[in-house]
Amino acid sequence: DFLPPVVYQYLKCIISNSFTALQTNVSIVIEEFESCLNTNEIFEAVQTYLGSQCISSARVLKLSKPNNFKNLTFTMSTDQIVEDTFEGFKVKWSSHCVEKNISMGGYSRSLENRYFKLSFHQKYKEKVHSSYIPYINEVAQRIKFKNKQRKIYTNKSLEEGRRYGLWSNVPFSHPSTFDTLAIDPVLKKDIKADLTKFVQRSEYYNRVGRAWKRGYLLYGPPGTGKTSLIAAVANFLEFDIYDLELTAVASNSQLRKLLISTSSKSVIVVEDIDCSLDLSDRVKEQNVEVNNTEDEANSIKCNRRVKGTVSLSGVLNFVDGLWSSCGGERLIIFTTNHKEKLDQALLRPGRMDKHINLTYCEIEAFKMLAKNYLGINKHHLMKEVEVMLPVIKMTPADIGEIFMSCDEDADLGMKKVLEKMVSLKKIVDSKLHHGIQVEDAVED
Numbered sequence: 001d002f003l004p005p006v007v008y009q010y011l012k013c014i015i016s017n018s019f020t021a022l023q024t025n026v027s028i029v030i031e032e033f034e035s036c037l038n039t040n041e042i043f044e045a046v047q048t049y050l051g052s053q054c055i056s057s058a059r060v061l062k063l064s065k066p067n068n069f070k071n072l073t074f075t076m077s078t079d080q081i082v083e084d085t086f087e088g089f090k091v092k093w094s095s096h097c098v099e100k101n102i103s104m105g106g107y108s109r110s111l112e113n114r115y116f117k118l119s120f121h122q123k124y125k126e127k128v129h130s131s132y133i134p135y136i137n138e139v140a141q142r143i144k145f146k147n148k149q150r151k152i153y154t155n156k157s158l159e160e161g162r163r164y165g166l167w168s169n170v171p172f173s174h175p176s177t178f179d180t181l182a183i184d185p186v187l188k189k190d191i192k193a194d195l196t197k198f199v200q201r202s203e204y205y206n207r208v209g210r211a212w213k214r215g216y217l218l219y220g221p222p223g224t225g226k227t228s229l230i231a232a233v234a235n236f237l238e239f240d241i242y243d244l245e246l247t248a249v250a251s252n253s254q255l256r257k258l259l260i261s262t263s264s265k266s267v268i269v270v271e272d273i274d275c276s277l278d279l280s281d282r283v284k285e286q287n288v289e290v291n292n293t294e295d296e297a298n299s300i301k302c303n304r305r306v307k308g309t310v311s312l313s314g315v316l317n318f319v320d321g322l323w324s325s326c327g328g329e330r331l332i333i334f335t336t337n338h339k340e341k342l343d344q345a346l347l348r349p350g351r352m353d354k355h356i357n358l359t360y361c362e363i364e365a366f367k368m369l370a371k372n373y374l375g376i377n378k379h380h381l382m383k384e385v386e387v388m389l390p391v392i393k394m395t396p397a398d399i400g401e402i403f404m405s406c407d408e409d410a411d412l413g414m415k416k417v418l419e420k421m422v423s424l425k426k427i428v429d430s431k432l433h434h435g436i437q438v439e440d441a442v443e444d
């Protein structure tokens with residue numbers, strides 16, 4: 001009070017500078033809101049990270065269950081301090097809350113602004129910037145992804161005959177996994193390896209300039225596990241599913257809108273593609289250009305618009321990744337019972353990267369079903385089943401149904417299945433006897 005203001009300021013400045021020079025710690029402040037109420041993503045990341053990493057050292061934690069999360073989550077309460085260790089050095093985190101004036105649209109408003117303060121020795125400044133902060137972000141994304149309640153989205157109308165045009169969703173929890181799936185073990189291993197490679201190759205797709213997406217075509221008779229495989233894939237990757245019903249999409253532009261609104265880390269499924277798309281329209285379009293007059297060409301195109309259906313070229317654009325891979329990785333799966341009906345354009349590599357044939361039940365798949373449904377690894381009737389399986393055609397769905405009806409009674413299950421096989425074989429034999437070709441007889 002006795003010093004003249006100029007002298008006071010001068011002395012204050014000298015003292016403060018000397019203390020700063022002596023100080024070895026530096027701090028980073030991470031606020032919840034940036035100006036104009038924009039949430040600060042790194043604040044959320046730190047909050048998630050600290051909630052998971054520092055449970056043991058914080059004295060007060062907040063427990064909550066956000067709407068979209070499967071699990072309970074911890075967050076650090078205000079005025080807490082925790083320590084963390086990264087690559088051999090220590091950092092200190094503290095959480096605070098202050099009133100902050102934020103201006104919005106010409107007027108200002110005061111609100112609670114939480115912030116985290118990260119303190120560490122200045123010699124680690126570079127490491128904190130280049131490694132620790134990105135590491136926190138990465139861990140937080142991983143935790144968020146793991147915690148997120150997965151969903152299955154559909155664009156199908158709940159009311160019959162009405163075009164829905166938007167995604168509606170419900171939580172996704174299908175029990176099918178690669179362990180419960182009865183398919184050839186070599187194929188199973190191959191699919192799992194392909195999926196694992198795909199999700200780890202973000203850098204690679206970037207480098208070669210390709211959209212980060214992969215197309216699968218699942219084909220085979222009904223009941224061989226196409227839908228079950230899709231559920232197993234989504235569970236394996238922990239992705240959401242978008243069940244796209246093409247007949248409920250009014251136009252190519254609506255298809256585009258639907259695809260843009262899908263999230264990354266998702267499986268987009270089009271079941272029974274041969275039934276949902278007029279696959280001859282590409283041929284029509286080509287013929288139109290070569291043979292028909294402009295009027296006729298227009299009338300066909302208008303017709304299609306009146307029908308309001310998606311064209312093959314719309315679907316090709318979608319699989320080419322133009323509209324389906326804005327952002328992160330996406331798997332596109334088509335299923336069909338009739339691969340031969342599909343347009344070659346749809347089948348070429350790059351569009352359908354992997355063609356997966358799901359066949360009638362073979363012995364390895366049968367053993368898996370017996371293990372899952374009846375809890376057995378071997379049985380004295382297994383040899384007979386092995387002889388019968390290539391002769392008759394039974395799907396895993398058929399066999400599963402019989403096993404289900406036997407209430408886990410292994411002997412009864414095996415006996416019933418074998419009886420069914422014997423009766424099917426008799427039918428096949430009688431048809432052969434009447435001169436029907438082997439393939440047709442079995443197929444019938």
Ligand SMILES: Nc1ncnc2c1ncn2[C@@H]1O[C@H](COP(=O)(O)OP(=O)(O)OP(=O)(O)O)[C@@H](O)[C@H]1O
Pocket residue numbers: 180181182183221222223224225226227228229337395396397398400
């Ligand atoms: N390979 C399989 N492994 C385990 N279970 C299977 C398998 N295939 C079929 N199932 C059982 O049969 C039922 C029907 O199978 P799913 O719907 O997956 O067949 P699909 O090939 O998709 O048939 P569709 O072509 O008619 O849609 C499923 O509920 C599942 O329990």
